[in-house]
Amino acid sequence: MKTTAMVTSLLLTAAIVVSAQNKPVTPTLKSTSAAITGGKLLTVSHGVIENGTLLIVDGKIAAVGAAGKVTVPKDAIVVDARGLTVYPGLIDPDSTLGLTEVGSDQNSNDLAEPSDEIMPHMHVADAFHAETELIPVARLNGVTNAVVAPGTDDSVAGQDIFIQLAGANRDAMILGRDVALAMNFGAEQRRRGGRGGGKSEFPSTRMGLITQLRQSLLDAQHYEATRNTPDKKTEDKPGEKGEKADKGEKPFERDLKLEALLPYLHGERPVVVGLYEGYDVETFMRVAAEFHLKVILNHVTRSQEILDEIAAWKVPVIVGPIYEMPRANERFDAVYSLPAELAKRGVKIAISSAEAGGPGGAHSVRNLPYAAGFAAAYGLPYEDALKAITLNVAEMFGFGDKLGSLDVGKTANIVLANGDPLDVRTEVKQVYIDGVVQPMVSRQTRLRDEYSK
Amino acid sequence: MRFHRISACLLVGIVPLASHPVLAQSAAPQSAPDLVIKNATVMTASHGTLEHGAVWVHAGKIAAVAAQGASTGAPSSALVVDATGKWLTPGIVDPHSHSALSSDVNEATSPVTPSMMMIDAFDNRDKALYLALAGGVTTELLLHGSANMIGGQAVVIKNKFGLSRDAMLFPNAPRSIKFASGENPKRVYGSRNQLPSTRMGNFEVMRQSFENAKSYMAGWDAYNAKVAKGDKTATAPKVDLKLEALADVLRGKLYVQIHCYRADEFLTEEAIAHEYGYKIRAFHHALEMYKVAGQIAPENTAIATFSDWWGYKDEAWDAIPWNAVMSMRKGVRVALKSDSNDHIRRLNSEAGKMVRYGGATEDEAIRMVTLNPAWIIGVDDRVGSIDVGKDADLVVWNVDPLSTYARAEKVYIDGDLFFDSSAAGFGTPHFTGVMHDGGGFGSDDETAEDGD
Structure with a gap:
């Protein structure tokens, strides 16, 4: 239940970004900042941060750290990633x-x-x-x-x-x-x-x-x-x-x-x-x-x-x-x-x-x-x-x-999933490339949705 | 009933091994009569998961399934395996394999070859069997390929690697026949400028075959009627193995397993089945079932599908990984299958993907590689779940079998240990010899296997 609620809020955030930018096809977080908070960060280069905050500014990773250690700018879009795993693309x-x-x-x-x-x-x-x-x-x-x-x-x-x-x-x-x-x-x-x-x-x-x-x-x-x-x-x-x-x-x-x-x-x-x-x-x-x-x-x-x-x-x-x-x-x-x-x-x-x-x-x-x-x-x-x-x-x-890792200065290619990324049962919930929210849509999801009606 | 005597003769000639009582006996368990696997997380596939459960195996059958704290009633002499922290499932059942067929998967010399018997190509020392066993696979339906509209008759094996060929046959398993449709037959024969080269041709070849079978059956009916009336001058028609096999389809004696991808073709296949009066047991591949599952569910035709293969050919272009769960939710019985010497080794985690693609419960997911494929083969009364009275085909896993990290640690068939990953060498108590390298990838969708 908890995860579902959070996922919903995450998707809502993505939706807000989309409408705020008024560019439904290529929603962008560029020239703005986003903070992904509360997730379990698999940094790859320096271990795991439970309840971490990752800050994206202008498509790059601007800060990575434990909750409270990272200053989130006031205008940053906050993405609630509690219960999710956050890792580099x-x-x-x-x-x-x-x-x-x-x-x-x-x-x-x-x-x-x-x-x-x-x-x-x-x-x-x-x-x-x-x-x-x-x-x-x-x-x-x-x-x-x-x-x-x-x-x-x-x-x-x-x-x-x-x-x-x-x-x-x-x-x-x-x-x-x-x-x-x-x-x-x-x-x-x-x-x-x-x-x-x-x-x-x-x-x-x-x-x-x-x-x-x-x-x-x-x-x-x-x-x-x-x-x-x-x-x-x-x-x-x-x-x-x-x-x-x-x-x-x-x-x-x-x-x-x-x-x-x-x-x-x-x-x-x-x-x-x-x-x-x-x-x-x-x-x-x-x-x-x-x-x-x-x-x-x-x-x-x-x-x-x-x-x-x-x-x-x-x-x-x-x-x-x-x-x-x-x-x-x-x-x-x-x-x-x-x-x-x-x-x-x-x-x-x-x-x-x-x-x-x-x-x-x-x-x-x-x-x-x-x-x-x-x-x-x-x-x-x-x-x-x-x-x-x-x-x-x-x-x-x-x-x-x-x-390749969650480190300051790197390209913000970030993935949010509902569990261990290497497990077949885990579902990826959101992908960012260059800090841009990617629409979670493919020809296959369109077919799925068409025949789920 | 002269005809029936001949028919029985034919049966002996065609599938004698599976039904021969002596051979069935030789497949009986050779291990200690009693075994208890205790403290495992038992995924029964039929009635949920028991934490800290125990299973008693007696004489190769499951004698008791006990929840935490309950006694199995096994005698104190039983061999006890403590599976604390481990998972226990029924043996994995693969309803679509071409393993161990000596690369003789397709008799692609005619679009109708129903008298081909896959048992004739079965090589019980093929390494593919061993590798599948190490992945927890205990039962396989070894099918003819998909080059022909009507291919050959399958063989059902228990993966008792190391025993003789006949001892590996699943005793008294129903007979299945492989049909195909779509791109493969039309490509194979079309490339030779033969019929069929289109889907129209494909289906007409089928209809004509059943017309031939009907007139063959009518000939025998007329003859039997004459004999019944005491006509001494009646001459028996010729026994034709091909038409006899087709007649057995019409008589409902063969489970029909159809390689079929597209939504429109499922409908056509069902229409032809109705027209000629046979049932389709399962569509195999069935990648577009999600489009028409509501129409197919009332036919009680199952599907044996891939978890997430797609895009390798035109008729796989609309494949989506949600197919299995979407079809299941519409009432279709769904199994996952390998069609591959590679994927057969990890059907358990292929099932795990169904948790992610559409939200199958763990129960539903494990059923897709145990009880549901057993139904497709027609052996669900004997294998596919952990229930009292069923064959003791069991797999001990290190972790949840639906995860990426699952390894089969022990595999029992009929209560006998056939794989033990902790043992030195191959880990095969019954096999110490030299394996054969069957070559090939083991899929009927490999172009080379289609007889090009």
């Missing part, structure tokens, strides 16, 4: 939001460019469909930010974006373009091989894939050297006819594919590499060391035998899907316990919404907190589980100073 480190709508409808999919294995010049930003119906669905369960990566068909699949799940338009929603290079290495990418009657083209084996990758990285290094010493460029163009070589004035021809690899060869941004088997991880890490890549490992669900090695490399890991099936004759919890085992070894981990096989992917982003909760069920400390879908993700992708 969740961040999915590996999604395809905005690259797919209806899974089986190829016209609605822009996931992968499978004409070649090396496609670093594919920019997710060019395909991201900000108006997708999938985003409100995810947002309603407290996911406020996500990394969007291409499909996994290619060894080098393209460059990721980091998004916010609300904003005036596409550009406002993309907080970072080309934030990471999405790579994959394993059985899936050798699709041209003879297996199952394929075309038997190179690369059809792991040897082929890794050689192709090394050659591409060497080509990029060579390209850069050539570009930086333009006088020599003619001798570096074998196969061209003499008369062309004579034209020393010919402008330098950019190679977008090789150029796209350079920031990653410089270690400026991370490569996120999808790997499952331990021996594939070891193979890839040799190449990473050779080219000084800044690595974030993804998956590693079949690498239980090299967890100490992974810890020694000091690379962060997006572990999972935790729902990946163990191999035959492995114990049932061989994958369930992986996040705990990595965290125990001091590895910084993130957890994604990815599902093991089957329908899912971008459609199941809303289930992100449950994957983290499942990791907690199998030994990951609760604080680490929450961090794995908030602050750790922000830090891995360069947003650690802006997102």
Whole structure:
């Protein structure tokens, strides 16, 4: 009863905000302040504050503390969050939001460019469909930010974006373009091989894939050297006819594919590499060391035998899907316990919404907190589980100073729920992004309401 | 009644194992005759939750269910498991699984294949069974896929991982047959430029099949009538396994389980069922049931649905996670199912989501993965709740099974311990051998499984 009453008051507050601003579509708290009071604050960075107050000013967190320790401005809208849990918006480190709508409808999919294995010049930003119906669905369960990566068909699949799940338009929603290079290495990418009657083209084996990758990285290094010493460029163009070589004035021809690899060869941004088997991880890490890549490992669900090695490399890991099936004759919890085992070894981990096989992917982003909760069920400390879908993700992708925890100065991406955010029974009651009250509406709630009449 | 003798013969040929008395006997419990699990929070699924409750298991059956302080009446020789702080539920029942079928889920060579018997593909060493067992799953309906309008006949198993194949069959379970509709059949056959390639084609294929079955039955009726009159010259019609199976649908001998997504298709399916005189036991997937639940409820057709899957195909575009509870409130019996080797491992927390999506009570939620799916399979008189006289299929959980944090700690089937998470190795007292890796994801909605 108590909760219901409070929720009502909370919703009323949101409604008041809407009408006061007279902007029913994009209600805003910007340029004003709001105090969320009485809730249990999961700060992520500095513990839990029972009965805390969180102050939002101009879309940023202006103060966080115990009730009475935070001065609430007179003009602030007060949101009564008694009985509710207040936590930073969740961040999915590996999604395809905005690259797919209806899974089986190829016209609605822009996931992968499978004409070649090396496609670093594919920019997710060019395909991201900000108006997708999938985003409100995810947002309603407290996911406020996500990394969007291409499909996994290619060894080098393209460059990721980091998004916010609300904003005036596409550009406002993309907080970072080309934030990471999405790579994959394993059985899936050798699709041209003879297996199952394929075309038997190179690369059809792991040897082929890794050689192709090394050659591409060497080509990029060579390209850069050539570009930086333009006088020599003619001798570096074998196969061209003499008369062309004579034209020393010919402008330098950019190679977008090789150029796209350079920031990653410089270690400026991370490569996120999808790997499952331990021996594939070891193979890839040799190449990473050779080219000084800044690595974030993804998956590693079949690498239980090299967890100490992974810890020694000091690379962060997006572990999972935790729902990946163990191999035959492995114990049932061989994958369930992986996040705990990595965290125990001091590895910084993130957890994604990815599902093991089957329908899912971008459609199941809303289930992100449950994957983290499942990791907690199998030994990951609760604080680490929450961090794995908030602050750790922000830090891995360069947003650690802006997102992922309830700290002063950070973007006010805040979620209010009626219980433990990692529990399937908990209902998210309100989401704020940039301090803006988000309408708790999606295509699905509209259908629900239409057929509830 | 010559016909009936032949029919009985056919039954022996088709489903002999489930009904064979000797085999049923071999599935009997092998453990100590008496077991008491005490001090647990007992979610009965049929009559609420008992705090600090106790359950007495005798000879593989539930002999008593006692509330706090009450005696179970078990003999002092009984093995006692102290479940203080733990939860106890009936074994989880999955009414829609394609596990352990050796990837032979679809005989996608004809849209009508009712004589396919899923038992013929059942591999009792598939790791998927073990992983499901570790998630508390004790009974599964293993179904044909959805490539065909009329697929094959299901096998019902008890998940006694480690026993022989025949010992894993659910004794005397009713026979079920899988039908499908919508996108899968029309895509599979349409892509080959065959009938059906539209929903019109889909349903016409069904109607034609039942017309064929009717004339097959008429042929046998005429023959039996002649024999009854003493006509020595009467020649028996040919036994046709396909038509015989369809005839059994019309005779009401098969539970009809239909893969169906869209609201309009539920209505068409019910209309065809009325036209030909059979009942639809359950719609599977049924993601749009919330739109027409009021019309379907009087038919007494249940649904086996997902908690929150959506958007993977056009006919899943209007799926909403409130479907289960909204349909339940309109009077439809609702079960959740896996259709997945992954989700089958955590149907308990899938049920937990129903608390959040529409406000199911914990009782209603646990029923969606126990008693209601047992009804769909037709074994709710034997499993699915903690009631005296039922099979002792029980799961001990570390915490509330509806939470994200629930782990199945002990799984009993017919009173015998088949999974114990505290045991070394696999935690399977009855299995020590080598598991098979069935491969595949275990869903009939995986494109590759649709026979493309």
